[in-house]
Amino acid sequence: MQDLLLFVARSLVDHPEDVRVTQTEGPESIILELNVAQDDMGKVIGKQGRIAKAIRTVIKAATAKDAKPVFVEIQ
Secondary structure, three states, rough: OOHHHHHHHHOOOHHHHEEEEEEEEEOOOOEEEEOHHHHHHHHOOEEEEEHHHHHHHHHHOOOOOOOOEEEEEEO
């Protein structure tokens, strides 16, 4: 899932080299933390959070069959 999130985030931003994804696995869920450059934060979040919501929807759909739910946090 890290690769999918990296691909989506890098295609949205102006500085794709600054995109980083870290994965934290807990006992009940997996958390993917997305870090981008400060200048690109608005492009990843979008107006009223629409792009961030779309990213979360894509990741959730890709991991629907997994045992643990996956959550995306934008740092």
